[in-house]
Amino acid sequence: MPVLELRRLRLLHELALRGTLAAVAEALSYSPSTISQQLGLLEKEAGVALLAPDGRRVRLTEHGRVLAAHAARALDLDEQARGELESLSPGLAPVRVAVMQTATLALLPTALALLGDRAAGLRVELVQLPPEQGLFELTARGVDLVVAEQYPGHTRAHVEGLEREVLGTDPIRLAVPPADPARALHELHERAWAMEPAGTAAREWAVQQCRAAGFEPDVRFELADLTAHARLVATGHAVAVLPDLLWAGSPAPVRLLDLPEHPAREVFVSQRVASRDRAGIVEVRRALRDAFAATNADPAA
Known part of the structure; x- marks a missing residue:
């Protein structure tokens, strides 16, 4: 199975919090089409559907909600690792x-x-x-x-x-x-x-x-x-x-x-x-x- 890309996991986490692709795009200074494309690649990496149409918007599927929760934990671990590395380096x-x-x-x-x-x-x-x-x-x-x-x-x-x-x-x-x-x-x-x-x-x-x-x-x-x-x-x-x-x-x-x-x-x-x-x-x-x-x-x- 392909490795899940952390940057794409963050996009899924952001969507779970902000609710719309447009809101995620605005917060991260990307276009909505870029967000959509990257989440599509994340679906291929995961091998399951993470998003489902909901009118003009999209919503997280059950698989999407599970992976979004794991994404939050992965982001925490990434932040902890960066903090430890920072403590060992001279810069801030x-x-x-x-x-x-x-x-x-x-x-x-x-x-x-x-x-x-x-x-x-x-x-x-x-x-x-x-x-x-x-x-x-x-x-x-x-x-x-x-x-x-x-x-x-x-x-x-x-x-x-x-x-x-x-x-x-x-x-x-x-x-x-x-x-x-x-x-x-x-x-x-x-x-x-x-x-x-x-x-x-x-x-x-x-x-x-x-x-x-x-x-x-x-x-x-x-x-x-x-x-x-x-x-x-x-x-x-x-x-x-x-x-x-x-x-x-x-x-x-x-x-x-x-x-x-x-x-x-x-x-x-x-x-x-x-x-x-x-x-x-x-x-x-x-x-x-x-x-x-x-x-x-x-x-x-």
Whole structure:
């Protein structure tokens, strides 16, 4: 029987995760026809049908699902082997990191400065992604590390093959315009709100806080950019709930009020178990940990 080609196994793994040939092609910068051709060759190598037509799309057959599961394990073993080889060589392989916006603002400048001193030859590639998307790309091997968040009472699923390290907690406060007389959340039932897009953990958590205070928020500004939230609040157009990391140790341009029970989100870094010992990843994790520890200034000061 022909040897199964690892690069083609990855394409099958990606299809199992992303669902369509077009999505796999976009993620890996190939054409859909190339993906289809390579998966056809993988079927010949396997000697069984891996894909079946499903309308205009394709789906994995039972054989395809079995082989996709084996492909994930094969990719893990490949990554572990590369990590061991890297530990024996003088160079460091590049590390690709998905970072949520507040971590980009508050942690990366310090983390990159630390890496410049500790691992000057390490190439770090950064992409700013929402936590939900970043964690998916970590599973799909689009990135090596993810800095993400978990809100109180909204735990994120633990995915097999991924592990996480908590960097610390980040207080969440109510942000109102400087001249707004409000003193508590329940007084803001008639204000316009800025919130993150529907479907995100941050949005669900913020809405629940408003409902617990007895009202449904009037969300007029739905934006992923938290600096835009802050600007809308500072200029008197909205109120919001925002994490302290957004201010990155600088005085906030808004008035901050404590929420009931002083909630805080958990900020964590996640990687694949198979890559935990890669020297470059170890260095990036350490730099992120130290950078978070350095961001402890009170933004309300």
